Amino acid sequence: MSARKIIFILLSLISFRTSAQFKTDSTEHYLLNFSVPDMPAFKALGADPSNLLRPSDIQKFALSLSPFYSNGQGVIPRNFAVEFSPGKLASKNWTLEDYGKRKFWYNSSFSIGAIVDSGNVSSKLAVGYRFSIVRKKDDLLLNAAKRRAVFLAQQQAQLALREFKNNWIIIVHKEVPPAERAQYGAEHDKEFWDFAENKAEEYLRENPDTTLQASYNAFKKGYDTDKKKYYAAVDDLIEQFKSEHWNATRLDGAIAWVGQSRDSLIKNAGFASFNTWVTWALGIGKSSQLLLGGSFSLPRSEFKDSTFINATVNVRYYLGTSGFRGFAETQFKYQNYDNLDKSLLFNFGTEFRVAKSIWIVAEAGIDNYLKEKDPFSAFIASINLRYGFNQVMK
Amino acid sequence: MKKVAYDPNGGKLWIRIDMTGIYFITYIYQMWAATADEHPILTKPLRQNSNELPQPDYYLIQNDYKPGEPLINFDKRVLDISFRVRKYEDDNGYKLRVSVLQGDDFNTAKVIGSSQIGYGTTATLGTDVTGKQEDILLQLTVKQD
Numbered sequence: 001m002s003a004r005k006i007i008f009i010l011l012s013l014i015s016f017r018t019s020a021q022f023k024t025d026s027t028e029h030y031l032l033n034f035s036v037p038d039m040p041a042f043k044a045l046g047a048d049p050s051n052l053l054r055p056s057d058i059q060k061f062a063l064s065l066s067p068f069y070s071n072g073q074g075v076i077p078r079n080f081a082v083e084f085s086p087g088k089l090a091s092k093n094w095t096l097e098d099y100g101k102r103k104f105w106y107n108s109s110f111s112i113g114a115i116v117d118s119g120n121v122s123s124k125l126a127v128g129y130r131f132s133i134v135r136k137k138d139d140l141l142l143n144a145a146k147r148r149a150v151f152l153a154q155q156q157a158q159l160a161l162r163e164f165k166n167n168w169i170i171i172v173h174k175e176v177p178p179a180e181r182a183q184y185g186a187e188h189d190k191e192f193w194d195f196a197e198n199k200a201e202e203y204l205r206e207n208p209d210t211t212l213q214a215s216y217n218a219f220k221k222g223y224d225t226d227k228k229k230y231y232a233a234v235d236d237l238i239e240q241f242k243s244e245h246w247n248a249t250r251l252d253g254a255i256a257w258v259g260q261s262r263d264s265l266i267k268n269a270g271f272a273s274f275n276t277w278v279t280w281a282l283g284i285g286k287s288s289q290l291l292l293g294g295s296f297s298l299p300r301s302e303f304k305d306s307t308f309i310n311a312t313v314n315v316r317y318y319l320g321t322s323g324f325r326g327f328a329e330t331q332f333k334y335q336n337y338d339n340l341d342k343s344l345l346f347n348f349g350t351e352f353r354v355a356k357s358i359w360i361v362a363e364a365g366i367d368n369y370l371k372e373k374d375p376f377s378a379f380i381a382s383i384n385l386r387y388g389f390n391q392v393m394k
Numbered sequence: 395m396k397k398v399a400y401d402p403n404g405g406k407l408w409i410r411i412d413m414t415g416i417y418f419i420t421y422i423y424q425m426w427a428a429t430a431d432e433h434p435i436l437t438k439p440l441r442q443n444s445n446e447l448p449q450p451d452y453y454l455i456q457n458d459y460k461p462g463e464p465l466i467n468f469d470k471r472v473l474d475i476s477f478r479v480r481k482y483e484d485d486n487g488y489k490l491r492v493s494v495l496q497g498d499d500f501n502t503a504k505v506i507g508s509s510q511i512g513y514g515t516t517a518t519l520g521t522d523v524t525g526k527q528e529d530i531l532l533q534l535t536v537k538q539d
Contacts (some may be wrong), residue, residue: 091416092487092516097448106416109471140482151444154420157441158478162422170434179428179533182472183395186529231525234418234480240427260532 074363083111100142107132111256124272128256138248138283153233157222161230164219167212168192172203197228246322248290253278273299279314291316310335316347324352329365343367347380395471398494398507399537402466403500407455407534409473413445415488415512418480420444423453430471433459436471452500455534466536473532480525487516493531507532 061332085107099106108131115124140150142322169176169185172195176184185192195203200216242380253276279293293314300305316329332343349363364381400407413419423441427434436457443451455473457463475492490510497503509530511517519526 088484088486091484092489093414094416095414095449096416096445147446150418151420151446153442154478154480155442158420158476159420159440162424162440162476166424166435178426178430178434179470179472181434182426182452182474182531182533185474186395186531189527231478231480235524238482239482346430 030136082113083109085109096141103139103142104131105135107134123261124258125261126256126258128254130252130254132250132252134248134250138245138250140238140245143241146237146241150234150237153237154231157231159232160215160218160222164196164215165192167215168195171209171212196223244286244321245283247283247287247318248281249283251278252281271300273297273310287319287321289318291318308336320351324350326350327363395531395533396507396509397533397535398490399535400468400494400496400506402464402469402536404465404496406496407465407468407501408452408495408497408500408503409455409475410450410452410493410495410500411443411475412450412491412493413477413488415445415479416482416484416486417488418444418482419477419488419490421477423473423475425455425457426472426474427473432457439448452495454500455494468534469536471534473534475530476492477530478525479519479527479528481519485519487518488512489517490528490530492532494532494534 080309085106085108087102087108091099091106094102108129109368111126111128111130112231113126113128119211125150140146144231165185169181173184196216196219204213204216219230223230229235255277256275258272258275259270261270275295275297277293277295279291282290282292284290292311293316295310295312295314299310300308310333312331312333313328316327318325318327320326327347327349329345329347329349331347333343333345334341345365345367346365349365351359351361353359360383360385362381364379367380398483409423411421411423421443424435424437427436436459438458441453442476457467474492477490479490482532489510491508491510491513493505493508495503496506507531510527511530514531517528
């Protein structure tokens with residue numbers, strides 16, 4: 001098992017969430033919700049006070065599951081979540097030109113989630129689809145000027161490195177027969193880097209050579225001595241782009257179908273609800289982002305005799321940087337069942353990165369403000385750890 | 395190092411480079427001499443390009459110091475293509491392939507050998523995190539009847 005998978009499982013196990021309002025004893029909800037954030041299939045299962053579909057990058061593949069097969073029959077797993085993007089999985093066969101044409105498929109995914117409540121509520125299975133549309137100028141691979149700058153920086157650094165290594169083979173290791181030089185270079189890459197980082201200057205003092213010296217000087221320009229890293233200029237360009245576009249304007253949308261079964265048999269699952277979300281993230285300056293979200297769902301009643309409606313409108317405002325930001329949110333919710341006509345949520349929180357792919361999201365607020373006599377009795381609070389599986393969360 | 399047998403009495407030799415995957419991929423192609431009485435590297439300037447523009451990339455295999463020299467002289471020379479693969483956000487996999495073709499016109503030339511990375515087993519950066527160097531070496535050898 002790879003280190004990445006182990007970290008993913010460990011993080012799943014240590015995720016936690018507290019709530020003063022949720023009445024369902026269903027810690028599995030939080031585990032599912034944490035494991036793969038903002039999958040439509042999770043959102044459809046309804047464990048989150050905010051119904052805002054937060055814009056996030058599509059996962060290539062993410063998985064959390066327990067047995068699918070039990071006692072000789074196919075069953076809905078107690079905890080099950082998977083998201084996959086066929087476009088990302090197929091992209092190893094794409095050229096960059098293909099990416100420009102098929103970007104929509106690259107940035108869309110399918111998800112499946114399931115929960116089995118510990119109470120008397122039946123099992124639920126949700127199937128979802130989501131997509132994300134980002135402007136060309138906010139995508140480094142499609143922003144021609146910025147992309148070109150990265151390619152040029154990489155080519156310049158690569159050329160300097162290649163010429164220095166060629167001279168290391170030809171001049172420093174002149175004993176290597178000509179027909180074996182290429183193989184020698186490929187097989188002694190570690191030795192070359194040891195020379196480049198630690199021995200070149202001493203060697204050149206004792207064995208002055210203008211050609212080797214010139215190529216070493218060019219190499220040094222691309223070498224970050226503090227970080228002990230080559231290609232630092234390329235890294236800087238990419239990181240700078242990400243930092244400047246964390247709040248990129250984008251449109252995310254999702255749909256999900258939820259099925260429900262009184263037992264855990266898949267064959268007994270019937271329609272429970274259909275859900276849609278759309279969120280428009282609007283970048284404001286370099287440090288703010290406004291999210292305008294809406295969702296609409298059609299749950300089926302217990303006796304299939306009426307049409308219920310559940311709709312929400314959200315506004316969330318972020319202020320901060322690519323690694324740390326705070327947010328304020330309000331949500332208006334309307335539903336015509338479960339004695340809840342209208343409710344209002346006020347939520348405040350923060351998101352900050354604690355490691356390259358690990359984020360802490362802490363939030364607190366007041367839910368159902370319109371209904372409670374003592375609004376503060378509806379206080380909610382949560383802390384989530386989130387792990388970006390295949391990229392740094394935007 | 396893979397050997398590619400060519401016909402010393404046949405048409406011109408070409409190298410073709412194919413790259414797929416949503417990464418920043420740049421490469422340098424150079425040809426190493428096989429004997430000590432010539433320049434160590436026969437490609438001048440070094441050929442350099444990337445996957446930014448539509449592909450494939452191809453070049454006439456030649457000694458830039460002696461264009462048009464007989465193909466028999468290419469025996470034991472090594473084609474050295476070093477790639478730099480850098481991810482933007484995702485590490486979904488990439489494929490690199492270098493092919494040698496023979497024929498007077500590139501469009502009708504026949505592939506006589508190739509070497510590749512990422513075909514069969516998906517190549518990813520994995521523990522190399524953001525970027526990785528990949529090398530493909532092909533040694534030209536005269537075809538024995």
